[in-house]
Amino acid sequence: MSLQFIVDGLLTGSMIGLGAIGVTLTYSILRFSNFAHGDFMAWGTYATLAVVSAIGAMVGKVAPIGPLSFGWPLIVALVIGMAFTALLALLLDKVLFARLRSQGQAIIVVMASFGASMALRSLLEFTFTSRPTYFSRAIQIAMPVGFGIRITPDQITLLLLTAVLVLGVHLLMTRTQTGRSMQALSQNAALARIVGIDVASVVRVTWIIGGALACVAGVMIGILVQIRPFMGFDMLLPMFAAAILGGIGSIPGAVLGGLIIGLAEAGAVQLIGAEWRAAVSFIILMAVLFVRPIGLFGVRER
């Protein structure tokens, strides 16, 4: 068995993990599983793609940075895309989720997110058709790094980017007042309100972080695989599995869960075949639910 699966797994795991951070935050702070999270990913990616094309139309062809497959337009577009996805999440919360949440019916919110997911995805399909597209069609040469492993410059960059983002979110959650407010709200909503935490602003920050990271994960998929309207929906099960495996509410857990699932998927692709890949997250999910439903770093519900 070639060790190449480690690189593939880490990359898939990064995409899953970045998405799972959003899932785990919405789950622990807003207390519902957001089935539209995958579609934030797809919307962010298409928004980024649109901005890249717009920049391309304005300034013409831009040379890629060093050995990478993309130039500065993609980086600018990614930032705009992140902002756009965060706004989309905030907007959806304002018109839909917040109203249903105020009625106190948690499971209705889940159902609404399911309906929103269908609508968002179909709108993408309507606007961009279901044909896959790419940020760049250039083929990168993978460099051998020993042990039979090969890695492309894009892949190294994206792994580093993931590490920086995860570290950043972790510091935000543990070292800043906003982050501590978020933790307080997830641990005991009633008590958090009593001590005067501004719930509305915590909810906003939750959506902004979740949306922005979903966009990054989507763009990673876009750079390394392809862009399709279904790209986010197909990530939904791995993201949920990663969030539950890591323990709901835990950011390091979500990332570690994502990496475990990514590695398991890559291993399964090599051993069994690519067509069974999607079953891996289901098997891991069921195993966690049977053996340790609170996940690796979870806390018991009080």
Add this chain to the structure above:
Amino acid sequence: MDLLGYGAFFLTTALIFSLVTLGLNLQWGLTGLFNVGLAGFVAIGAYTSALLTTPDDVARLGGFDLPIVVGWLGAMAVGGIAAALTGMATLRLRSDYLAITTFGVAVVVQLVALNAQRLTGGPFGIGFIPRPFGSLAETPLLFNLSNLAVVCAVTLIAYLALEHLSRSPWGRVLKALREDERAAISLGKSARFYRVQAFAVGGAIMALAGALQAHFTGFIAPDNYLPILTFQVWVMLIVGGSGSNLGAVIGSILVWAIWAGSGTLTSVLFPPEQQARAAALQIAAIGVMLCVILLIRPNGLFGDRPRRPWFGKRAKAAAAKSNSQS
């Protein structure tokens, strides 16, 4: 004459949908269990019945050539067992976990249908599924009407059985659990056991609907059981009003009429190369419709009473609130 034939065909499809919706109403409307993978259970039923009743096929397992009724019973059994296992794994946990797990079940069933060629025929599906009135196929009208009669009969039986169940002591326990879990448990009712039962019976009904559909069209393929099916049935239940069996049936017919009507409209209005995009717009419109109904009329057309959550801190908060008010 053609119109009558189309009417019969339309009603048959709508009633098969309403059978799935009845199953979902038992799980969600009566018991409060959230199933977002019902397409998987419908598929399990369709494939089970197809395997049991088709003539022998060397390319895949079985083709056992059994009578159609055996296929339907087998479909219900397998669908019920699959639902019971899903329920046992997740019903002791938060209700969201059931939603995520059923979502996973649908994904895995779709994978098996696509990839386990020896079992399911892979992407090309299974053909030559015997039809109840195959000998009448030369006269389409008679064929359609006899199919409609069968589907009508099955739906009516399921409807009456479910109405009876929801009024029986068993149904009263489910309602009690949904409304006030702690009170029901204090009376010695095992919440998890009753919920697993309701989830299994609902799954069996969905599987039966899948089997009916398979024998009605004579051909099944993995594409029939995509998440869009789950979504359609949810809209049907919400429009009809969850909790009401009559609402489930009428909601199904209504939503299917809207769906089929808007489908016909787009195929007339849009040129062929734009059809796929128009279909996407149709789905988006229905998705928005679901959200709007949830916002402005969460009880649908026939839903009767306000629903209360039965789990977690919010339920406790809601219970505390209603206690202090009374």
